[in-house]
Amino acid sequence: MRSSNPVFSRRGFSRDNGYAGFNTAPQAGGAAVGTQGSPYAQPQGNPYATNPYAQQGLQQGAPPQTPVTTGRMTMDDVVLRTGTTLGILIVTAALAWALLPVDDANIGRSYGIGIGAAVIGMVLALVQSFKRTATPALIVSYAAFEGVFLGVISSIVDNRIASGAAMQAVIGTLAVFAAVLVAYKAGWIRVNRRFYGFVMAAALGFMLLMVVNLLFAAFGGGDGLGFRSGGLGILFGIIGVLLGACFLALDFKQVEDGIAYGAPREEAWLAAFGLTLTLVWIYMEFLRLIAILNSND
Numbered sequence: 001m002r003s004s005n006p007v008f009s010r011r012g013f014s015r016d017n018g019y020a021g022f023n024t025a026p027q028a029g030g031a032a033v034g035t036q037g038s039p040y041a042q043p044q045g046n047p048y049a050t051n052p053y054a055q056q057g058l059q060q061g062a063p064p065q066t067p068v069t070t071g072r073m074t075m076d077d078v079v080l081r082t083g084t085t086l087g088i089l090i091v092t093a094a095l096a097w098a099l100l101p102v103d104d105a106n107i108g109r110s111y112g113i114g115i116g117a118a119v120i121g122m123v124l125a126l127v128q129s130f131k132r133t134a135t136p137a138l139i140v141s142y143a144a145f146e147g148v149f150l151g152v153i154s155s156i157v158d159n160r161i162a163s164g165a166a167m168q169a170v171i172g173t174l175a176v177f178a179a180v181l182v183a184y185k186a187g188w189i190r191v192n193r194r195f196y197g198f199v200m201a202a203a204l205g206f207m208l209l210m211v212v213n214l215l216f217a218a219f220g221g222g223d224g225l226g227f228r229s230g231g232l233g234i235l236f237g238i239i240g241v242l243l244g245a246c247f248l249a250l251d252f253k254q255v256e257d258g259i260a261y262g263a264p265r266e267e268a269w270l271a272a273f274g275l276t277l278t279l280v281w282i283y284m285e286f287l288r289l290i291a292i293l294n295s296n297d
Helices: 052-059 075-099 107-129 136-160 165-185 193-220 230-260 267-295
Strands: none
Touching: 075 107, 075 136, 075 230, 075 267, 107 136, 107 267, 136 165, 136 267, 165 230, 165 267, 193 230, 230 267
């Protein structure tokens, strides 16, 4: 399963790893409903839904057996591992905020440590993103280093640009998470093949524009093409938050499908990893928006 963050591509509970994909739902016998025409569907149904020994017993006239459910991912597993990952991120962010001052005498050193932590965190996230199985040590280490970066950058914005920005960004992130969860559970957001394709295309375009802007800023000075300041910066910040919300919906669908199709318990770490990446993305976009709005005052 690839991450849900637009920085990375996705590899969900799909046919390449034996789990359910988008636009599928379990049927009584374990087959998928609405899988015809979907590139994510398993042609033979869910490989985890039926005990092969039960099938053998049916052929021999024995009474049917219940499917094996031990070792399967549950919502409790996802919540526990996501809470663990986010908890580590929050603790390291708080420590970085407290121990890495951003006054005039120390901001250079603190910023350098924060950027170094961000680079290490991105490398760890890329390694996990391209692995086909979860490595809890990688995911936990990513959360720790990402927390250091978030603590430093949040302290800089909060203390030098906009007082209270970090708390506002946290509240905004929680509000988006709650709104998307309610909309998804109510059926207002339908995660299917078309939705997936639209979100991935939009994310790719967004990232390409950000890379071009970064290159212009690096070689031309200033803010490059202006995508991260002024009116354009506000517009792209809002687009970034909306993209993060869309990827949250994809995350929810992956978790739902993984549980419905009996994915192994280890997949809960991948779900936690994807949710953490997406929440960090949304938080950073909110923080950037708040900084832009206050710098324009």
